[in-house]
Amino acid sequence: DAGVIQSPRHEVTEMGQEVTLRCKPISGHNSLFWYRQTMMRGLELLIYFNNNVPIDDSGMPEDRFSAKMPNASFSTLKIQPSEPRDSAVYFCASRRLAGGNEQFFGPGTRLTVL
């Protein structure tokens, strides 16, 4: 079975540019999470969706960040405009709501904003 798929794996951009990160959850999973990981702050939950509906976005840093889940097999995290402090590894994770809360993580997208 394919795991959680994230693209791109690496992204280098310049300050002020728009960045879009993509995630395809595991087939059959109906809950999706976006996390950010940095050395300074560790692993932070940004937002999560159940059945494509955002449940908790309190971790989204500011209005520059937005996330969508238009269908059960695709989600995006957008940063516009990007800033150097957004540099981090962004992880997507998915789970099956009836599966006991176990999350499966993607390989991450390493974002560098110059």
Add this chain to the structure above:
Amino acid sequence: AQSVTQPDIHITVSEGASLELRCNYSYGATPYLFWYVQSPGQGLQLLLKYFSGDTLVQGIKGFEAEFKRSQSSFNLRKPSVHWSDAAEYFCAVGPNNAGNMLTFGGGTRLMVKP
């Protein structure tokens, strides 16, 4: 509110030695408990989980963990560490009803000496 504490930020052990990584949690009811491992440049991989029943749970790669309700702990153990176990380890706690998020500890970075 739920919380997870991993008191040891870094641990170094010799190859072949035993290992115990500590995890303490705060949660008002019976939690679901997890240990994840993150190798450099990779996403988080589930090692083991506790939902109910036997308080000693076995996981992949020879790891086990013991749930001790009286101590609010879920420590991870391995009798003999291999060099490939060098990674970062995360403990997580969540409610026993799917649909809500997990809370992750700050992680413990394990280094293995030859």
